[in-house]
Amino acid sequence: MTPHISRTTRIAGASVAAAALLAAGIATGTAGAAPAAHEAAASPVKMTASHRAELLRDAQATKAKTAEELGLGSKEKLVVKDVIKDADGTTHTRYERTYDGLPVLGGDLVVHQAKGGAIKSTTKATKATIKVASTTPKIAPKSAAISAESVSGKTEGIKKSDAASPNKVIWAASGKPVLAYETVVKGVQKDGTPSELHVVTDASTGKKLFQHQAIETGAGTSMYGGKVELATKKGGSGFELTDDSRGGHSTFDLGGSESGEGKLLTDDDDTWGTGKGDDPQTAAVDAAYGAQVTWDYYKNVHGRSGINGDGKGATSRVHYGQNYVNAFWDDSCFCMTYGDGEGNTHPLTALDVAAHEMSHGVTSATANLEYSGESGGLNEATSDIFGTSAEFSAKNAEDPGDYLIGEKIDINGDGSPLRYMDKPSKDGNSLDFWKEGAGDVDVHYSSGIANHFFYLLSEGSGPKEIDGVKYDSPTADGSKVEGIGRDKAEKIWYKALTEYMTSTTDYKAAREATVKAATDLYGADGAEVKGVEAAWTGVAVK
Incomplete structure (x- = not known):
């Protein structure tokens, strides 16, 4: 099984699943006074x-x-x-x-x-009129729970399934709105990741309408970023790995456990880690550093204070389980969790992985894209896009920015990245272009369409070398696309996500959302809007 990098999310008021890590030539033009004025007026205030x-x-x-x-x-x-x-x-x-x-x-x-x-x-999210004939179900809650447990075992292979009492809801995410039950089934996935499967069942017929996995896979010396500065806190006996300047984010050591909060990391002299995987503090350094960079990226670039926008920091947990090759975000604890990889010596705490996972929390707090179908691919791509953007923003010489996902953690064992943004199919699974049935592809692979769009919008098509990394990005119709620059591309995606996307946004709607965002920021007739349109056409989204 190929590991993914994960997270948890919510849909329209109820907790639902989400997941883990993991045109013809358009002139770019120069940024003049008009585009700058548009961008300033339409940018979110801090x-x-x-x-x-x-x-x-x-x-x-x-x-x-x-x-x-x-x-x-x-x-x-x-x-x-x-x-x-x-x-x-x-x-x-x-x-x-x-x-x-x-x-x-x-x-x-x-x-x-x-x-x-x-x-x-x-x-x-839906154009349908919300109305049902009755809010009295025809099937009993117990039947819905039994059905949900069956789904958990048969389709997900979940061990130790335990269904909570179903909740009545109105299902309106697809088709005609109906009265339904939402049942949360907890357990353990095959690779040791916690499971929180949400199953939606028609309350009149018992038919399964939807299922969604809420948790899926994907000054110290860090393992991946070299010497880094950490914000810590003086405690009663030494120093604590708590960052009060970023909402009180704290890092905890699970010590191989798969439950609980863990133990807050402390140190006598405020010098953390050795850069080696066998030092328990090293993974904590990378996790805390990743949280710092992610916080600063969202605040400095997008004016967002913390994952929820409320100024409160999340928590990070390191050393989850044994030989656990994954990482995940979980809304329920507002926390990031990292495994230590094969042999417990290669923790999955690289910067782009950390920013990827915490960006799942941003998506959950904003558009709350369903973690299924095309919206699930957009959800996963959003984390790749902002994980990449945060990595570039850090300007860390030991882990410079690139359009490769998870290149430091070596999940594949051969030094190759987990995903590529310039040509996603290089991983052997991801989609370069939209096609009929894209929504039926695993979200970690259908995300390739949006990842490819972002690369084309930022850098353009064809061969290119950036900071020593060679890229060669194709287009669906062989046309040439000129990039508008990553700085503008990430602002367009953020505005589209937070203001124009909803839980059910698909690729066609994502094109509309990004065109609106680019129009707000740079004007309807600007090179930026034309660039957005050309990049989507380049990945066959029209």
């Missing part, structure tokens, strides 16, 4: 925790009026999830929905309002 809380309170106070303006039914209510404010005063408020008190899975939406409060447009 909000303090109190400012964000104030915007959330305002949205909460007016949600009933907003629901009325949107024409929602009398049984529907909005639940405020997040608010992003642009420099020009435009706000983008993300809501989840309930129907007769039940969570609507796939009912999320984003309301875009001008500075004065007028609604400019709305982005919805």
